[in-house]
Amino acid sequence: MKNIVAGVLDVAYLDQGPVDGPVVVLLHGFPYDIRAYDDVVARLSHAGYRCIVPYLRGYGPTRFMDAATPRSGEQAALGADLLALLDALGIGKAILAGYDWGGRAACVVAALWPERVTGLVSCDPGYNIQDIAKANTPASPEAERRLWYQYYLHGERGRAGLAANRGDFCRLLWSLWSPTWAFTEATFANTCSSFDNPDFVEVVVHSYRHRYGLVTGDPAYAQIEQALASRPAIVVPTIILSGADDGVSSKRDDRSAVRGFSGQVTRRVIEGVGHNVPQEAPDTFVDAVINLSGIV
Template sequence: MEVIKANGLDFAYLSAGPEDGPLALCLHGFPDSAHTWRHLLPELAAAGYRAVAPFMRGYAPTGVPADGAYQSGALAADAIALHEALNGGSDAVIIGHDWGAFATYGAAAYAPDRWRRAVTLAVPPVNAMMGAFFSYEQLKRSFYIFLFQTPLAEMALDRSFIEGLWRDWSPGYNASEDIGHVMDCLSTPDNIAAAIGYYRAMLDPSRLIERYAAEQTSASTTGERPVLYLHGVQDGCLGPGVADPDTVLTHLPPGSRAEIVPDAGHFLQLERPQDVNRRILDWLS
């Protein structure tokens, strides 16, 4: 594990591959860690990429931001700053799952000259899912988002709660190793508050910080770099109805692709690593 400073934070990260290879920046979501990319990093390295998976802002051992910024624009700014700090070129690619997908949409749209292609998993563009998000079935799945707006959130977010989310979101997957990594990332009250802060910034405009306004806007625009979008058919967090490929494609740049991955839930990169890795490497090549 290494550490690099970007956007005013010390980011811890995992890496694989040649130092002079094109950068492949891999961004995790909630409740997860950089270890979620443990199957993909060596495959990217074998393909010649310098694959880097940072722990996202607020997730130990990465620092907790002093300004309390957790909006999508801040995540996009982090990705752009990491590209700069890691000496990425215009041949870099960016891959994001869950909250990492929000960061990927924003970074690719705001700074298209920094990225050749993008991949997102499990969270479609926000404009693509708005209609289906407010269905009764999806609102039941999204209960945790509304819980996280309350003062009870910090007490609720313990190991048992996280185990329940993984069990519901990726049915049948043994997440014991991953949950151990998550608990390491959320080892202090400040880290727990940070993870919840992502969701509070999502629904509370007062938490949006002006310095990230441009990146925030980019996170909900189409952009120009082609995107591969992957969604597990058994995703218990965002049901497949929220990620209909035809609908998703209308909100992605020209040349993009949207695919449903069989026998996979929300953490599809861990549940079906060979299938997902093949799709990603084929897309990047």
């Protein structure tokens, strides 16, 4: 494990594989951490890739440099964190691969700074940039049911519940979102300690309130949020990975899944897999990265 100051964060990250290999940045989601990529990293580094796997803001050993920095979980902050990490590490261009929050960070950078991105692996919903202006448009009852945890965190009862029961709360989401994944208690415990980060609760709560326009964002990211509001197209080559048993992402057909992409894009639906694609289907995830880079 290494640390580097990148933007407003002291980022803890894994750096594995040959230093001169093609770079792939692997980005975890909520409520997970870098352990989701253990098998992916082992296989990609063996294949000659340099794998960079950071803990996102609010997770694990990653820390804010300044106590006065807002503990924002907004999409612009996640994208800015990723761009700052690339800059700090001197990485001009990389494959970006992620899911959930990590997939959002990757999509933000791919959309706004495509010159920094060789290719993109994004799990459902594929185009993972939030349309905040339309966030309060009701979805189907089934889709709304899947988002109960977001609405729970909109109130102070939810904030207190997450703070008091973060392990149980996150374990429940793992079970609901990946109903066919028989993860062990040891596997969950390997990740659960990352939720003890002192900023975890504030970053998570802000994320699920900001995306509905319930709270303001960090002014430092206002220009990025403004650019994202225009729904910029993603032009870099992309592979979308969709778990057929994902318990949180709404089901969609291929045509609607690839909206937002104007470059080469393909979608692969993985049977027997839920929300945590890299940990549940590491071989498929590795294949997607290799297919994008053309390395075999």
